[in-house]
Amino acid sequence: MASSDSSSNSKLRRRYLKRKQAEKFSSHLKNQRYQDEIYSVRNNDHKLASTPPDENSEKCRTSRLYQVWVLLMLGLVVLITNLFRLQILQGKELQKLAQKQHTIESNPFIPRRPIVDRNGNLLAIDQIAYTLYAHPKIFNRQKQEVANKLSTVLEGASLKKNLTSNDLLQMFHQRETGIKIVEYIPQETANKITDLFIDGLELIQHSQRLYPQKELVAEIVGYVDGESKGQAGIEYSQQNLLERSMGAIKFRRLIKGVLVPDKLTRGFLQLDDLSLHLTIDSPLQRSVRAILQKQLEKYDAKRGTVIVMDATDGSILSLVSEPSYNPNKYYNYDVTLFKNWAVTDVYEPGSTFKPINVALALEVGAIEEDSVFYDTGRIRFDRWSIFNSGGGGGARTVTQIIQHSSNIGMVKIVEEMPRAVFYDGLKRLELDSITGTDLPFEAANILKGRNQFLMVPVEAATTAFGQGFSLTPLKLAQLHAALANGGKLVTPHVVRGLFDSKKQPYWQLPMREPKQVFSVDTTRKVLAMMEKVVESGTGKRARLRGYRIAGKTGTAQKASDTGGYSDDARITSFVGILPMESPRYVVLAVIDEPIKGTGGKVAAPVVKSVIKSLINIEQIPPSSIRSK
Template sequence: MSSPYSFQTPRSRNRLYAKHSKLLSWANSPNFRAALVWGLLIAAICCLVINLFYVQIVQGSLLRGIAQSHQVTQIRPFMPRRNIVDRGGNILALDRPVFSLFAHPKLFKLSKEEVAEKLSPIMDRPADSLVKQFNEGETGIRIEYSLIEDISNRIIDLRLDGLELIPHQQRLYPHKEVAADIVGFVDGEHIGQAGLELSQQNILTRPSQEIRLRQMGDGSLMPDQIPTGFLNQDDLQLRLTLDTRLQRAVQPILQKQVTNVGAKKGTVIVMDAYTGELLTLASYPSYDPNQYYKSKPERYKTWAITDLYEPGSTFKPINVAIAIENKTIKPDTYINNPSAISIDGWPITGGSGGSETVTDIVINSYNVGMVHIVDTLKPEVYYAWLRRLGMGGVVGVDLPSESPGQFKSRKQFVESRIDRAVTAFGQGFSLTPMKLVQLNATIANGGKLVTPHVIQGLFDSKGRLYWRPSLPAQRQVFSPATAKVILPMMEGVVTQGTGKAAQLPGYHVAGKTGTSQKANGFGGYSESAYVTSFVSIFPADKPRYVVLAVIDEPAGGGYGGTIAAPVVKQVLQALTALENIPPSISGQVSGSASESKAG
């Protein structure tokens, strides 16, 4: 190939050499090198300015957030739930630190059998069962969920590789099933699911705010940046009206009777008639809130406020009080009381076959006589009084899931004589056991409708009140004179009539038996399913407490006076011992009348 210069003349070739030489001379000159350096510097500065603009302006907020996420951490310190204590300061619920034990067999330096042998005596579990769990996988096997601190420390002392203890808080209920109806329980997320743990969730949960803390490069917190007292917590606790001593005494009494008579369930309520404070609210069967998951969910409810029933004869003193308040009868008024009557084609039995005083009708629990007592009231007046007493509503107790009672409409009640007739002896409508306690308290306290409640308030460790719930004002529904004349009638039930099984030597006991048929779901009543009950006002000469026992569906039959009254007697014995109630009279309370089946 020929040279590119093969066609150039000597003159043009010399001119080209001269041009190249000039360019090389200028490129090597100091001025060119200075211009090049300055150009590069200006270009670099321009790039830097552009980059700074992009970083500072365009991505500034994003990068600041990323930086802060590494430099600052937000912590919401765990605040244990407040303790629940009874009226005497006995702890019913508290948070305690526990540990979950996880095993990672792939990290074991000893054999699985050797690790199990070392853990077995500490955890009180067979080594074989531990080995079986170790074989479930290579890592992340949960061995135990809630080990107490002492056991976790002993496991730490073993210094075994492959075991991990993770701390967390657990709610503990020291009295187990004894207070379950009132206290309830929390789930695995520490959220209340029943009882006060549910209804007072906001009160029991201590407030906590997120704290922003600076941390070092290795993630550890800078001590000088931690605010003073950020882990401090109040020492407030929720104090109840409940008397755990009485509750523990009542629970086995109730359990024994429900078991002996083959009943479905039972409940006992003890309330201060003047304040509405609940000293006892026991049910059987119950459950252990520490292991709530082992019980049927229907046991979680407090059926004394969630389940409705027809009160039967225990409602008769309330009807008599309405009639006396309206001055249509007096305690010694004679009432026609035949053996049986028919109303709107419905037969009603349970009379004496003659005339009886109002007092004798209550003492012997005559149904026919009660029908004639309420007949002395105008239907509109009778209905208005029942509504005034809160029939068809709730009592407003501070426990969750209270059910309102069921009651007829005004039109149906006023126009239907049979509806008024069955109401006279406590059937044809339904209420909760708690409502019946509230109504009987009006007779005990001089005619005032009080609100049953179980919360006293939030108190600190020194007993100083921090918060008290507001209760509705007590409402006068009966005159003190009316309440005063009803009490001797109810005392006569115990000394002479259907409630003699509740007699307590040395004390005046007022009460009323009740045996009501259960609805069969087809518009009628079952021939074999009954609810037996007994309500007492104690002591009758100086009324202070209302005590109710309800036994649902005793399998062997029986009446309120034979099934529920003996339970109340035993409860009263425990109450007098614990509250140091002195005897009112000396000797055995006596009486001669036999129990009527109407009770």
């Protein structure tokens, strides 16, 4: 048993050893294979690294380099193109833009030239004024105290608006800074505000147009707005003469934003001493306004105007339109007052036009000064009836027709002329155009068309006594000036020109050549007829002892808004010419819608009073002295 067991163990041991050897050999074989694989990989890598690139790899690299080169070239082309555009094509423009960013142009405020009358009396001038701003956040006193003290100071100043302490307090509560309180504060009031020593009240200086004479010449001079631009009168029509010309000043911006003047020329701020001289006489203007205001009040009239013209050249010595306004406070008035209705409105002149029609008839030889016509008192044209206010007068000379203002007599005088000749005469007087005055917004006169005038008989008939057409008061004054100066149509004007401080002319108003519309003989005959009107006719209330005056009354119905003529509304007028020995002055008064009265009763006394003032100012001697 023992031997058998031993033999069995020996076999088992040998098997164990063989298994171990087999496992060891297998492990060695695996290690050998692993090393061989590593060697093979390393050997292959070495072969790959040492092998030269193939043809495809070379083409790929070349393609990439070419693409990079093309992109670089395109970028260079774009860069050169932009440089060419910026430096060559847009260089000057960009340079200007750069300069503009670093420079600022500013137009300095230059005062407007003064306006004076023919005697040098000041009518308009620029002065220093202030605008007040409040900054409540830096007040050094209570808001209520500031409001109380400031309202007391502002109360005594003539300002656009009256501000109470409560008004100011409400404004102070609007915001903390930059509150605009009031404009156009005069220097005296500005000094009082400064003397309050209140922090947070800021005064900004600016210029203001001052009209020392207030309403006196408002209809002539006009006014300027807050931007110093003329809005009416001479301030508007002569804007170019009143504005001083000066180029803009350039300021250069420094690094820190500070502005300094750039390239200033010597004396760039020196102002000329020129002023605009008018033909207006202020003392006469003041007298005329007082006379007109009194008469308008007496007859409760809607409005009125008076014109005093020198017939030799058309210069206007006085032109008053009522009601008027104060140009220093234009903002307080209705805009309808800003127009000068003697220039801007037309009306039917009525009988004041009769001497003009007589002159036309005399000029063409249709009548003689001693021609006689039978005044029936009434005449009919189809459905229209024309009549005299005082009935018929029987046989009357041309002088008597003018003296008593006969409508029927005038119709018969005009009928002596062919209608075409009459119409051409009216056209020659420029009744369908304007006078060409230097005052702005002149209305064109209105005359019926030629065909209507020639085809409808009543048109010539109504024109004979001053109805059926319209003109401005200024045009009527111009026509009567032609009767006074020997038949010349002169241009009405108020501007003399620009004069320096030594009264030497710098520029004078160019005047058109006067147009001869009547002969001297015709005007002499018509003036003699008009003198009879004042001596013993409808214009007796204009008679003045010691002076020979020619004149003509006018009382015309006003056109109704619904057509035809109003039964109640009338416009009365009177025109006077003096002195008869050497006619020079034309005085026209027009009173619109008086409650009662005629031209002889309402307007003639106005002209008489104005003539008295004119005689005193112009030192016109009495006729008895002139005749010696």
